[in-house]
Structure formats: structure tokens, C-alpha cells
Amino acid sequence: MIKKILIKINLVRKIIRSYFTSHNLSVTLFGKLYFREENRTWRNTYWMGMPLWKLPLDLWIYQEMIYELKPDLIVETGTSRGGSALFMANMFDLIGKGRIVTVDIEELPNRPKHDRITYLTGSSIDDEIISKMKSLIKPGETVMVVLDSLHRKHHVDKELELYGKMVTIGSYMILEDTYLNGYPVRSDFGPGPMESVREYLKKHPEFMVDKTREKFFVTWNPNGYLKRVK
Numbered sequence: 486m487i488k489k490i491l492i493k494i495n496l497v498r499k500i501i502r503s504y505f506t507s508h509n510l511s512v513t514l515f516g517k518l519y520f521r522e523e524n525r526t527w528r529n530t531y532w533m534g535m536p537l538w539k540l541p542l543d544l545w546i547y548q549e550m551i552y553e554l555k556p557d558l559i560v561e562t563g564t565s566r567g568g569s570a571l572f573m574a575n576m577f578d579l580i581g582k583g584r585i586v587t588v589d590i591e592e593l594p595n596r597p598k599h600d601r602i603t604y605l606t607g608s609s610i611d612d613e614i615i616s617k618m619k620s621l622i623k624p625g626e627t628v629m630v631v632l633d634s635l636h637r638k639h640h641v642d643k644e645l646e647l648y649g650k651m652v653t654i655g656s657y658m659i660l661e662d663t664y665l666n667g668y669p670v671r672s673d674f675g676p677g678p679m680e681s682v683r684e685y686l687k688k689h690p691e692f693m694v695d696k697t698r699e700k701f702f703v704t705w706n707p708n709g710y711l712k713r714v715k
């Protein structure tokens with residue numbers, strides 16, 4: 486009898502231990518904590534004094550990608566206060582090349598001024614903005630795209646279609662905030678970037694998810710590092 490109870494206790498201990506050491510659970514719990522404690526974490530993150538809403542682990546991945554790919558141009562949607570554009574511009578300073586064109590529907594004051602950054606105002610899916618973006622791409626340039634504007638599915642669907650075409654082979658489109666709608670945060674959000682990218686990838690075999698960019702386990706962009714392979 487006692488032996489049977491001990492075997493059962495041991496089994497329960499093993500289940501509990503495997504549950505808590507599974508990296509999926511740790512990643513989910515950390516992701517939720519980081520998101521929930523917003524005033525301490527993501528709303529309180531700065532690059533060179535400028536606020537930016539990105540997970541520092543993702544910014545490190547950005548740095549690695551910029552060094553590796555050395556893009557001529559990064560096209561960003563969702564400028565906000567310009568912190569992410571400044572981060573990328575400073576990475577370009579370090580490698581001695583590169584420009585950023587970034588668009589936001591709102592023109593916020595006191596954005597950083599930097600020779601490498603061009604700010605556009607308007608909706609990222611507006612025809613005029615798309616034409617302007619395209620006119621800034623010179624023939625033969627390596628282009629990378631970062632989508633970080635409105636995170637509703639109807640909008641992201643359009644951005645993926647429009648901006649996917651600008652990405653050069655071997656380069657990337659980073660779709661930000663695929664963690665929304667329960668992956669693992671904001672389960673109440675409704676269809677967003679994750680739902681969009683799933684549909685997009687079925688129709689666009691020229692892109693694949695590069696899971697190696699999720700090497701730090703925790704990312705705000707699960708399935709969001711999209712490599713153009715053909």
C-alpha cells in the first residue's frame with residue numbers, strides 16, 4: 486500500500502517538474518508578466534533617450550540581422566515617436582551604410598532628426614504612400630521591411646501584400662506583435678498579425694518563417710521573422 490502511494494507521489498512530482506521546466510511554459514509566463522507590467526517594462530524602454538515599444542531581445546535580433554544583411558533600405562510602418570527608426574539608423578551608423586523610410590498616420594512632435602531617416606505621414610496602405618516608398622528604392626538595393634502599425638488583421642493583410650513585394654530575395658519582412666490575441670498575450674484582442682501571417686504564408690511560398698530568429702525563446706514576433714527565399 487505504502488509502496489503504491491510512494492510510486493504515485495513520485496509520478497505526480499515528475500509531471501509537475503516537467504510542466505515547470507518546459508520552456509514553453511516559462512516563455513508564456515515571462516511573456517505575460519512582461520506585457521502585464523507595462524509601466525515597468527515596455528512602456529518604459531528607451532533607445533538613446535527615445536521611447537520605443539520593442540522587446541530588447543527582439544532589438545538584439547534586429548542588430549544581428551542588420552549586421553548580417555547590411556540592407557540598403559529599411560521600410561518601416563508605424564513610426565510612433567521614432568525610437569525604433571533611430572535604433573536602426575544608429576545600427577546603420579555603425580556599419581557605415583543604410584537608410585530608413587518610416588510612415589505613420591500621425592505626425593508626432595520631437596521625433597529624432599537623423600540623416601538616414603525619412604519620415605512620411607499617412608496610412609501605410611494608402612496608394613500615395615506606397616508609391617512614395619517605392620520611389621525611394623533604387624535599383625539593385627537590398628530592402629528589409631518592418632511592419633509595426635495597426636495590428637488589426639484587415640490592415641495587416643493589406644500591409645503584407647503591399648510590402649512583401651518590396652522585400653528582396655534573401656532579406657526579411659519582420660511582422661511585429663504576432664504575440665497578440667493569445668500568443669501569449671491579449672487573448673481578447675481578436676484577429677491580428679498571427680492570423681494574417683498564417684493566411685499570407687499559404688499564398689506566398691516565397692516567404693518562410695525563420696525560427697532561428699526566435700532563438701532567445703521570448704519574442705514579441707513569433708512566426709514574424711519572414712525570410713524571402715525566392
Ligand SMILES: C[S@@+](CC[C@H](N)C(=O)[O-])C[C@H]1O[C@@H](n2cnc3c(N)ncnc32)[C@H](O)[C@@H]1O
Pocket residue numbers: 536537538539562563564565566567568569588589590591607608609610633634635
Ligand atoms: C506599435 S506603434 C509603433 C511603435 C514603434 N515602431 C516603436 O517600436 O516604438 C504603432 C503605430 O502605428 C501607427 N498607425 C496606426 N494606424 C496606422 C496606419 N494605418 N498607417 C500607418 N501607421 C499607423 C500609430 O499611430 C502608432 O504610432
